[in-house]
Amino acid sequence: MAEQTVFTPLPGTFYRRATPDSPPFVEVGAQVTSDTVIGLIEVMKQFSELTAGVAGTVSAFLVEDGDPVEPGQIVATLDCQ
Amino acid sequence: MSQAIKKLLVANRGEIAVRIIRAAKALGIPTVAACSEADVDSMAARLADEVQVLGPARADRSYLNTQALLDALQASGANAVHPGYGFLSENADFADAVQAAGAIWVGPSGQTIRRMGDKAEARRTAQEAGVPVVPGSPGELQDVQAALAAAESVGYPLLIKASAGGGGRGIRLAQNAQELAEEFPRAQREAQAAFGNGGVYLERFIRQARHIEVQVLGDGQHAVHLFERECSLQRRRQKIFEEAPSPVLNPAQREALCGSAVRLTEALGYKGAGTLEYLFDDVSGEFFFIEMNTRIQVEHPISEMITGIDLVQAMLRIAGGEPLGLKQSDIVLQGAALEMRLNAEDPARDFFPSPGLVEQLSWPQGEGVRVDSHLFAGYRVPPYYDSLLAKLIVHGSDRNQALARAREAVAATILTGMVTTLPLHAELLEQPWLQSAAFNTGTLETWLAERRSGEK
Numbered sequence: 001m002a003e004q005t006v007f008t009p010l011p012g013t014f015y016r017r018a019t020p021d022s023p024p025f026v027e028v029g030a031q032v033t034s035d036t037v038i039g040l041i042e043v044m045k046q047f048s049e050l051t052a053g054v055a056g057t058v059s060a061f062l063v064e065d066g067d068p069v070e071p072g073q074i075v076a077t078l079d080c081q
Numbered sequence: 082m083s084q085a086i087k088k089l090l091v092a093n094r095g096e097i098a099v100r101i102i103r104a105a106k107a108l109g110i111p112t113v114a115a116c117s118e119a120d121v122d123s124m125a126a127r128l129a130d131e132v133q134v135l136g137p138a139r140a141d142r143s144y145l146n147t148q149a150l151l152d153a154l155q156a157s158g159a160n161a162v163h164p165g166y167g168f169l170s171e172n173a174d175f176a177d178a179v180q181a182a183g184a185i186w187v188g189p190s191g192q193t194i195r196r197m198g199d200k201a202e203a204r205r206t207a208q209e210a211g212v213p214v215v216p217g218s219p220g221e222l223q224d225v226q227a228a229l230a231a232a233e234s235v236g237y238p239l240l241i242k243a244s245a246g247g248g249g250r251g252i253r254l255a256q257n258a259q260e261l262a263e264e265f266p267r268a269q270r271e272a273q274a275a276f277g278n279g280g281v282y283l284e285r286f287i288r289q290a291r292h293i294e295v296q297v298l299g300d301g302q303h304a305v306h307l308f309e310r311e312c313s314l315q316r317r318r319q320k321i322f323e324e325a326p327s328p329v330l331n332p333a334q335r336e337a338l339c340g341s342a343v344r345l346t347e348a349l350g351y352k353g354a355g356t357l358e359y360l361f362d363d364v365s366g367e368f369f370f371i372e373m374n375t376r377i378q379v380e381h382p383i384s385e386m387i388t389g390i391d392l393v394q395a396m397l398r399i400a401g402g403e404p405l406g407l408k409q410s411d412i413v414l415q416g417a418a419l420e421m422r423l424n425a426e427d428p429a430r431d432f433f434p435s436p437g438l439v440e441q442l443s444w445p446q447g448e449g450v451r452v453d454s455h456l457f458a459g460y461r462v463p464p465y466y467d468s469l470l471a472k473l474i475v476h477g478s479d480r481n482q483a484l485a486r487a488r489e490a491v492a493a494t495i496l497t498g499m500v501t502t503l504p505l506h507a508e509l510l511e512q513p514w515l516q517s518a519a520f521n522t523g524t525l526e527t528w529l530a531e532r533r534s535g536e537k
Contacts, residue, residue, distance in 0.1 A: 010464070011436060011464040012464040012465065013138075013139055013464075013465060042465075043434045043436065043464045044425065044426075044434035044436060044464055044465075044466065044467060044468040045434075045466075045467060045468075046433070046434055066139060068119075068137075068138050068139075068465070
C-alpha cells in the first residue's frame, strides 16, 4: 500500500467539521474517493473545501481541528492501493 | 459621575486599532493593544504603549474571547475599552461586562445595543420617533385574505418575507394582487420547509434603492449629525466604495433625512458615535430607516473629511464624560469625500482572499489625501481575519475634484506581494455611471457580472 499525502494549497485555519456541532467530515479509517471532502480551510472569512485528491483510506490527520495551516502543509495521509 | 479615561484598551486589530490608538495619543491617553498571537508584530502592537496577548490566532480564542479581554483589561490596569467595529463591538453582554468590571465602554450602553440589535424593536423605536420605516404588514399573516388586505396599505410591488429567513433567503416578489394570491401560499410552504417556521410577512419592494446612512454623535442627551454617506456600491452586502455626501440628495431631502436620524438618536438617549442606515428610493424620493449600527464604522473617515470632526476622538471624549460641545449649526458640510477599500482579494478569481507578505509599499500623498492602514513593508498579512488592507480616502472642494484626486491616489499607490482590489478601483473610477452617480445597490454586482462575461 502506498501512502499519499493531502496538503493544503492555502494558508488559514483547518476545520474537520462543517460547524462546531457537526460530526467530522471523515474519521481515520474511512474510505474516500478523490472528491471526498475531508475538511475546510478558512482564509480571511471565506471557506474552501479540501478534498482527498485520490481514492484510499484515511490513515492519519496531522493537523488538529481549528489549527492554523500554511500553504503546502500536510493535513492528512491516505493509504492507497 | 464622569470618570476620565486614564488608559485605553483597544479590543480590535488592523487599521481600526491603529486609528483608535492615534486618536487616543492625540488626547494624551496611554493605550494597550489587546491582540492575538498572530498580531504581536502588528502596527497596532508597535504603536500602543503596551501589548496584552489574548490568545491564539483564531478570533474565537482571541478577539471574540470576552474572558481573555476582561483578563487583559484587569492585567493592564486600563479603565476603558474601545471595541472598534466587528468582533465584540455590538455585543451588549460584553459592553455590560466591561462596565460591571468598573471600566468605561466607549460606545452606547448594553441596553441601547440590545434595543437596536433587535430588528422589530429597532423598527418600533424608529416609528415612535417619527422616522419612516419600510412599509410592511404589522406582523405575520395567516392566509391569502389577510395578505391581500394588508397589501392595500403596504403597496405594490412587495416582498413576501419569511420571519425566520435572513441574508436574502426566504423572499418572494409580488407585482400585484394576483401574484400575491399565487405566491403567498408558496412562500408559506417554502418557509415551513426551509426554516421549520411558516410565518411570513409583507414589505414594500423598493426597486431602485440606494443605501444611504447618517453619521450621528450623541452624549446621552443631545445629538448631532455629520451628514450622510452614500454606500450603494456593494458586493454581497460588503461595501467597496463610499462617498459623502450622497450625490443625489437635494438640500430639503438631506435636512429631512439627517433630521430624522437626530430625532431617533436623541429618543434613544444615545451616547457615542452611531450610524442609521436607510434605503432611499430614487424614484419617489422617499427614505426608510432599516437599522442602526451602534459603533464606529469602517467608512467613518469620509464623514470626518467633510466636517473636520474627528469622530474617534469625539467618542473618547464622550465616553470620558464630556458633553458633546457641538451644536448642529457648528457642523458645516465642506466639499466631497470618497473612500476606496483596498482588500487582499483577487477580483479575477471571484474575490478569493490573497493574504501574503507586503513587499513594496508606497501610499499616495498630496492635498486632500488620507490613508488609513496597518500595513508596512515586510508585514505579513495573516490569513485569519478580514481582508481589508487599507482605505484610500480623498477629499475635494466638490465631487469632481474628489474623483480626480481618487484617480491620482489609486495610480500613485504601490503595493506588491499580494493581489489586491486596487486595479478594480482604477477601473471603477473610469465608469460613466460612477462618475454621474447613476447607481443603486444592485449596480456593482451587475457591472461585475457583465465584466466577467466580457472577459470570457
